[in-house]
Structure formats: C-alpha cells, structure tokens
Amino acid sequence: MGYDKVDELAINTIRTLAVDATFKANSGHPGAPMGMAPVAHILFNKFMTFNPKNPDWLNRDRFVLSNGHGCMLQYAILHLFGYGVSMEDLKAFRQVDSICPGHPEAHDTPGIEVTTGPLGQGFSNAVGLAVAQAHTGAVFNKPGFDLCTNYTYCFFGDGCAMEGVASEAASAAGHLQLGNLICIWDDNHISIDGDTKCAFTEDVSKRFEAYGWHVQHVKDGDHDYEGIEAAIKKAQEVKDKPSMIQLTTTIGFGSKLQGTGGVHGNPLKEDDCKQVKEKFGFDPNKSFVVPQEVYDMYHKHASEGAAAEQEWNQLFEKYQSEHKELGADLKRRLTGKLQEGWQNKLPVYKTSDKAVGSRKLSEAVLEAIHDVVPELISGSADLTGSNNTRWKSAVDFQPKSTGIGEYSGRYMRYGVREHAMAAMMNGMSAYGTIIPAGGTFLNFVSYAAGAVRLSSLSHQRVIYIATHDSIGLGEDGPTHQPIETLAHFRALPNMMVWRPADGNETSAAYYVALTSQNTPSIMALTRQNLPQLEGSTIEHGIKGGYVLLENKDANITLVSTGSEVAICLEAAKYLKENNNLQARVVSMPCVEVFDAQSKDYRLSCIPDGIPAMSVEVMSTLGWEKYSHEQFGLNRFGASGPYLDVYKKFEFTPEGIAKRAAATVDFYKDVKPLRSPINRAFLQLI
C-alpha cells in the first residue's frame, strides 16, 4: 500500500495521453481511459506480471479491455511499460495502417490479447482465457512446477454488462468456479444515450452474485487507491469463484464534462484539454508528455516481469527434463504445430463403408484423433448428443466440487449459450495452448455471429461444429433450417466454411481446420445419412474442391456440396439415361480453400466451354462465382421427414436434371463460354 506523487503522476500521464491522442485523431473515446486510469495503474503496476519484451510468454497475466472503445487506456499502458508501441504509434491513433486502431486488435498490436470493441466480447473472451489457464494448469502443473498460474483480468463497462453474450459467459464462469478470473466493472453510470438510468437500472452486483461470483464494491474509484488495491487482493484470494469488482468511477475524470455522456465518445475541446493538463500539473501547451519518473517506475516493473519470465524459463527447462513428455508437449503446443504424424489417425473410408450422417463422421474424427491432438478441447452448447461432439472417454471440464469432472477434462458443457461459447472459444484459442471446437446447430451459429466474426478478424483457430446443416434436418422445420447461414459466413473474410459430402471429405475438413493456425472453420454437417463416395479422398478434399466424377464429353459441370453431392451423382446418371446429356460432378466442400488453389487447378475443375450449375439446398447467393446457373433454396424450408422436404423442393435426381438440361440449352449459343473462374480483374485481399 501507499501511493505517492509518482503514482499520481503516472495516473495523470495515462489520462493526458488519452486526451492528446483522441484530440489529435479528432475521434475516439477519452472518457473511459480518464476514469479507469487509477485502476489500470494499480492493476498493472502492483498486481500483473508480464514481460513487455516478450508478449507471448505463456504464464503472463492476461488483461482484456472489454470496453474496447477505451483503448487509448491500453495503448498508453503498453507504451509506458515498454511494449512495442511507440510514441509515434500513439500519435497515429486511428490512422490508416497504425498499430493503434480505433478498437484493440490482437494481431496488430503487441500486448493486445484479444480483439475487443464489440461490447460483451472481451468479457466473454476473458472467461475463455481463464478456462484455458485452469485447464493448462491442471494438465501441466506438477509439484514444484507451477508453470501455469496466471490470472485473467478484465475491465468492462455498462455496455458490456448489458450485452447478452456477457450474461451468458458470466453464468458459465460462475458455474465453472473460475477463481483465476477478476473482472472490474467501470460503474460510471454513463452510456452513449446518457445516464444509464434510462435503460439499465438492474442490480448488477446482485445478478453476479446470482451467477455465483464473489462481488465487491469500491465506491470511489477516482481516489480510493488503497480500496482498489485491497479489492483486487481480496479477489485474488478467492479461489473458488470468479470475482467481480464494482468500481464506481467518474467518466472523463478531470474534464469539464466529467461524469457526462459528452466525454464518452468525443475528444475534449481544446480548452478542456488545456484545463485538464493544468489541473494535473502538466504544461497545457505540450502534448504527448511522459515524465521520466513515470517511465522509470513502469520500466522497473517491466524489468521485474522480464526477470520473472527468466525464472520461469529456467523452471520450464527443468520441467522438460523431469517431465519429458509433458514438457515436450507444452513446448510443441506453444509453436502452434500439431504432433508429427497426427494426421495418420484421420479416418479413411471406402465406398463399401456404410452411409452415416456427417455429424457422426465428425464424431469419428474426434474419436480417432483426440489422443494425438491433446490440445483439442471439444464441447457443445447443450446439444452433445445431437452434435456428436464428445468422444467416448472424454472427461468434462468441471470444477472438482461438482463431482462430474475436473479442470483437466477436455469436454466443455457450455449450456444453451451459443454466443458465449463462441466468444469463450476465442479466448481459449488466444491463450495459446488449446484448440477449441464447439457444437451447435448450424442455424444457431447465427446466434453467435458477433463472436464468430471476431474469430475471423482476430485469426483464432476455432472450430464450429455445426450440425443439422440444412432442410435435411427435417421435422424441426423452418425455425431450425439454415437458408442464409452459409452465404453469411462465406462472405466473412478469413473464415473457412466446410460442408463435406462424406467421410473422407470430413477428415479433410478437420485436417485443414487443425493445421490452419490463423483461420477459424465452420463444419456444416448433416443429420441425415450420406453414402461414402467413389473418388472422394482426403487429398482431394483438402483442395477445397475437386472433380469427383470426370467426363470428357460432358455437356455440363454440376458443382455441389455436402448432402447434395450424392444426389448430383444420381442426377448425372439420370441425365444420361433420360436427357442424353453428359455431366461432370465437382464436389466443393470449402470454397475458401478452393479459392486459394492455382487458377489452372480451378479451371480444371470448372472448365471453359460448358456451363456449370451449382446445387446446394440453401440460398444460392454467391454460387454465381462458381457456376453459370444455381439451384438452391431462396425461401424458408418446411417441417417434415427429410426426404419429403427434399422432394417438395425438387432436390432429387429428376429435379436437378431438369434444371441442368435447361442450363445446357440456355448456354448453347454463347461463344466463348467462359468458366466463372475467369475474371476481368483480381479482388483486393
């Protein structure tokens, strides 16, 4: 305890940097940094252990700014402690190609753990980071080797507290008894619409207690430094519950507009900037000023962190000799690479193997590889039996006191919380030792869209096991049958949408998903049974698209995915017998991976000279990129046994053949008939 003038100076340096950067950018959010500067100073300088020179050190304490709009707080902290964020970077706040963008992005800025800004996400990521620590510690810590002991700290605002994703994650965290998680609520009574009393009058602390959290209240977050310190200390001591500290602060502390919405999302006016600096003893005519004693204090703490890492590195060296297998495993995990030869475990199928739903083929993959991919943590949003996400010997990730699992368990029971599942998986992936896979129905991946987007933007290797992927789910009907979902996620950059047609393609999907370190995947999987196809192999599948049925005399190429591929093969026979037309069939389990192949390869699949028609039982949107004509479903589905539903919408060999014949006829006079693979210009990527 004991705070002196240098502490005060440090706090006010953070504040004035936030004022200066937002003023210079003429945009941004000074209010939260000014209000939270005290708690940030105390947390980073008194509690957190980290080495700014190696932001990837495994056992660093994690920090998440869930109210990401206040990111000048975090950029200032990163700069002051000596992370790779320079004063020039701060001055380029919110400018094109700056590493200090408008909201924190994990892959751009050293020291940013997760990408935040969309409210509620960071909080939920923090729960995932805490899950990952608890699991990693449970697996790797051994007597005398406390390798993994870090805390996860999170700041969140009223906006995060209102978001459903954070409610879901908070409920899950309470159930999971994550004592390593400490979240601090910036209770400043202000959101964009003004006083929170216009929409948000619940008792937040009572709600967190209801979730099973340990809750404290620091009533004067602007001045009561000792109170803040004591609360964090107490929170650290509570080991069987996550902690929430209600920290009442004044938004924009120091500004003439402090405590009002005026200081939330707009820079201070010039005279207010000067007024703030004078109030805090800074030269009102200078900007971006850091007193040397502030640098000194923070660099001292940083060097203590560097020393702690050194000590840890020695411990880890020793660990690797005493616990050879575990040590090697952890070392490997930190590289992001899988065990050598793991892929030999992937199931391979022959056409004589029985027809099964691809959700079961996915289960077979998990069953086959879970031993050789120990970093894989599966789970489901309360659809375990339907998503087939659990291998037989799996142990639940649960606190021991529940009697139904332990933290070393690798199966997550997320509850009916799709959005939190996705956001938690982003945090788990960001931790660095885990590859999370989580299941729900494909239609309900949409509930998680906010977090799925951040899987892509922040380059997380997260796998969405999305079963019941079409009208083929049958009786549950239109409320559960995806129509727009694949188009949605195919339009999302850096996302692989897989829709395998059989067992070998399912294995291929997992191969690419698990070896793509910076790209998430959605596995769209059927409920209904699919035959094992002639010509399907893992080697073909990993190209994203390939010729399943070649025919040199073809009049048309049928391009299809998943459950419709087998029907296209039937349609090809039908066309030959009834229309005197020859068809080739291309299976396209993943358009994004196909796009990454050479143009020659792609043209060999969808060649010039004959028309191509896509077949997929959902929105046709986007299939024009790979076909001249599209057969799909641009309306909602129907509730009924799946074969009846397929028949209703004509997804039968006859229905496909009828449209294929029309397509051949329609394009017969076009010269040259170019493949849609040929484009006039390339897209920016």
Place this chain on the structure above:
Amino acid sequence: MGYDKVDELAINTIRTLAVDATFKANSGHPGAPMGMAPVAHILFNKFMTFNPKNPDWLNRDRFVLSNGHGCMLQYAILHLFGYGVSMEDLKAFRQVDSICPGHPEAHDTPGIEVTTGPLGQGFSNAVGLAVAQAHTGAVFNKPGFDLCTNYTYCFFGDGCAMEGVASEAASAAGHLQLGNLICIWDDNHISIDGDTKCAFTEDVSKRFEAYGWHVQHVKDGDHDYEGIEAAIKKAQEVKDKPSMIQLTTTIGFGSKLQGTGGVHGNPLKEDDCKQVKEKFGFDPNKSFVVPQEVYDMYHKHASEGAAAEQEWNQLFEKYQSEHKELGADLKRRLTGKLQEGWQNKLPVYKTSDKAVGSRKLSEAVLEAIHDVVPELISGSADLTGSNNTRWKSAVDFQPKSTGIGEYSGRYMRYGVREHAMAAMMNGMSAYGTIIPAGGTFLNFVSYAAGAVRLSSLSHQRVIYIATHDSIGLGEDGPTHQPIETLAHFRALPNMMVWRPADGNETSAAYYVALTSQNTPSIMALTRQNLPQLEGSTIEHGIKGGYVLLENKDANITLVSTGSEVAICLEAAKYLKENNNLQARVVSMPCVEVFDAQSKDYRLSCIPDGIPAMSVEVMSTLGWEKYSHEQFGLNRFGASGPYLDVYKKFEFTPEGIAKRAAATVDFYKDVKPLRSPINRAFLQLI
C-alpha cells in the same frame, strides 16, 4: 379454486395428445407438454380471455411458448379450445405442409402469436408484446373505456433462461416495470445435455429479482394446482413489476422416463405410451382421444371469451363515437394500413440540397412522418445520437415513476441490447398496433441475427435502422466495419435490405418499408455525407433499382448502392475523359424489391450486350446476380479517416474506372453477351 376430475382429465388429455402426436410423427418433444400440462390448463381455463373464433381480437390475452419445441402443448390447447386446429392437423404434426410444424410458426397456425423454437426468442417477444400493450393502453384507454388491458403470459424453459437474448430482455422488462407480463419458468432441471447441474447452476430467481422482477416459486408444479393458481393471481396483482414464477415440474410427467433427458426430445416408446395412458385412465389401445367433458369444459371457456369479445366490440363501437379520432386511428391500425396521404410528408430533395449522411436523411424522414404515422415507435440500442433515430419532440417510453417518460411515449431506450431489441420489436409488431423501428450500427445487427431471422420468417413489419454501414464509418475500424453483413441479410428470405444513395432514395426506402405489411427491412445508412443525386426520385427508388445515368452508347453498366453511387457517377466522367469509355449507372438501393419488378424492367436497367460491374464497399458475394464483374471488399477494413480508408481500397473514381475498363476489355469477344438478369430457369419461391 377447487379442481375436480374433469380438470385432471383435461390435463391428462393434453399429455396424451402430446404423447400420441410425437409418437405418430416419430419425432418431437413430449417432455415439456407432459410437465407443463397442469399450468397450461390452469392458465388458459382460469385466467386467459380469448376467442378462438377470432384469434385476432385486439384485447385477447397473449400467450407465448418460448420453449417452442414443446409446441404439442400449444397445438393441443388450441385444438381443445376450438381454434382452427383440427384433430387431423394434430395427426399431421411435423409433416410437410401441416399447420402443426415442428416449432410454432405465427403465420401458419391460428392462435400462435409469435414464431418460437430458437431459444430465448419467445421470452423476448413476450416482453415486446407487453410493451405494445402498455403503449396501446396508454394511448387509447380512456375513463370508462378500458380497451386494451390484456396480459401477456409466457412459458419458458431452462434453455431460454440460459440464452443471452432473454437475459437482455428480462433486464429491459424489469427496468420498464411491465406489470402486465407474467412469465413462468418450467424449472425441470433437464436440458438436452441432461441434468442442468452440468452447466446451469446459477440462482435464476435471484437473477430475476436483480432485474427488478417480482418472483415466486411453486415447488410442486405437477400437483399443486391451487398453488399455481394462487401464484398467477398474485402475479396479476403486482402492477409495477413483471412477474416470474419458478414452477418446479417433472419433465415427461407420467412417462417411465419422467424426470430424465430421455423424455425431452424423443417420442415415448410404444409400451411407455400405453403405460402413460393406463396411468391416466385412458384406453392404452386408442390414440388421439379427447373425452367429451374436456371439450365441453374448454368450449364453455371459449364461449365466455367470445362473449367478452362481443362486449368489447360494443365498447369499441361506443368509443368510436365518443373518441372519434382515436377510435378511427385504432380501427385503421388494426387493418395494418397507414393513414391516407401520409406519404406526402416524405421529404423530397433537389440536387441543390446539401450533402448529408443517410443516417440524417433517415432522421429527417422520422421527423417528417412521425405525426402522420402514429403507430411508429422508434428507438435505439444505446446509440440514439449516432443512429439519429429520435425525432425532436419524441417522448421516451418509460414507466412514469422514472420521471423521464411515460408509456404513451414513442421512443424506446433498449440499452446496449441489440438482440433483445430485435426480438422485442418482433413482439411489438405482432401485437398489431405498432410498427417498431430500432437502431444500431449495421455491424451489430449481426448480434441480433437470431431475432432478425424471425422477423423475416414470421412476416413482421419491423425496421432496422442500421447506421455506420461500411468502412465509411472510418476511425472505429474493422471491429465495427461491416463486410459480410449485407450478403448475410440479402441471403435471408423475406427481408428487404435497403442501402439508399441519397435523400430521395431514403424516403423511398421508408415508403416501401412502411407499406410492406409482411416484410421487415434493414436500412443500411451512412455516417458520412452523401450528395443529392440528379435523377434520383422516390418513384425511382421504390422500384429497388433504376437507371440513374442513362447513356445509349454505353460500353458498361455500373451497378452500385448507397455511398458508392455518387463515386460511380464520378467514375463515369473519369472513364469518358481518360478511357474514352461510356458508362451507364444503375442505383440499386434494394435488390429484393428490384427482383420483384418485371423482367422487362430489370433488363432495361441491366441490359444485354454490354457488361455490368457492381460497386459496393463490402463483400461482393451475391453481386454476380446483377453484374458480370464485381468490385468490392472481400477482406476486413481499416481504422482511419474515411476518405483515407476509401483511398486505401481504391474506392475512388480512378479505382472504379480502372476495373470498369478491364471489364469492358474482358467481355468484348463474348457473343451474345447476356445480362445476368437472364436465367436458364426460375428459382422456387
């Protein structure tokens, strides 16, 4: 009070109908209907007022089954009380084209208020229905004329209780003090993964108390009929808080598997069906049996409801003579049609009018029409000042005790709760007297995707005011810049995605949105300023797409939306001056509305013979439908001043011209060069 054998028989009739229908369908969820049959019987027969012969009567009590998978409970009730659901319909449960689909769909089945099944939605719809009642009552009720007094009742399960959308809505409902809302939690300890103790151990009742709800617990929901009745009665009496009744029940009550997950989502085995029937005194060898005394009891209640409606009709007649204006207004609202001539208030712009952001153009529409469209209720998810959703004289919809509004107010403060906002709007729209419009950033409409989908599926006239619609929002950066969002919602059936280019198109968008009684709309609106375009008119805009710049000698058609249309006009000039190429420009504010125009009209916009290139600063997915080549952004954006960001990605006259020239060159040898409007076959719709 007092329950006799007929009550018991009625309860068990509901149970056995659910058993029989799921058994016959070989699919469905018998557990919830069997567990909730007692509370359903008591609620419908003792408390609810409704007329099955007129399911649209305004002042009926509303019922929402948020755990929609238990819909055989609701279908059975509807049948027994004499709604237009026959025994044959029950026997066709979960069959193609049945009015008893796998989950309840509002537009298919008389008596179903809202479409449920996706968990948490129904609960949130119920909050919206209660908001609508409170508002409608506040506006129309007068001394001696209690026209609008109904309650909204909702059943919800553990799954709904876990979903974030329901948490958001519950928090909002508590703040809004909706005493007309009574929600009953089917506390049966079972979700799909089994015992809820594996993921859901929070104190739900305490959480609802924290939200400001009145909470009761009926501990034996299987047998304590008096307790159920007393709790509902008490809940009715609490006028200043929504009520939640924790009702502990046994899922699948009566089955051999009662109280287990085995009875949740699978029909009972044949022997168990028989066992249940014997236990309840039914003939085990007969199915779909309804004792006459059960029909009699329920039809008696139904006729009381019909009489109540008659009485209400007389009251309303009298009201119309005593309160002429209000009476006529309410009568009109119930037809779904707007006031005659309202559209004359829509703002009209000349090219000399100043450039403004389309979010402000949207605000101008709301300012201009709010008096003549009194059923319009605007609002925002805590972005009022950014979404420009509030007209100047608007009064907040708030409980009077807050001192900041009243229930007759027409401006909703949804808080940072996008998903609940959307789901509440679905309920508000379903009530029948309101057109809700709600704002957030376009990127965060994705948070609400689960509910937006149901706006479409259930045909709700809901307007999403989605500002900050592209990289043009600038500094907030990639976390806030939509890329995939428009593709997502364009792939969603029965959704209009509007992206107006200027003031007249914005007025056109509102014209179509407000007059389309069965289709929701998303208004994608800019933060940045847009000029008023030559050739843009409301009459053009309402066609969804039109020729903004004609050119008989054109080499290319540029097809664009929103903020890029003006840049395309510049590009046309640039092409002429620098490339000796002539360009036409088509503005396409809404592809869905354009699709509904005649083929001749569409071909007149995007003609044969010259190539078309689309220009829109986000995912190109789907633009192939209207163009030969696409210029867009298939990657994440950047944080910076918006003109810098546009320049970085080459969305400039030069950048467009370069690609247009390449397009002209690429297609010069193709004969015939068909417009993409020409297709080989029509899609099923």
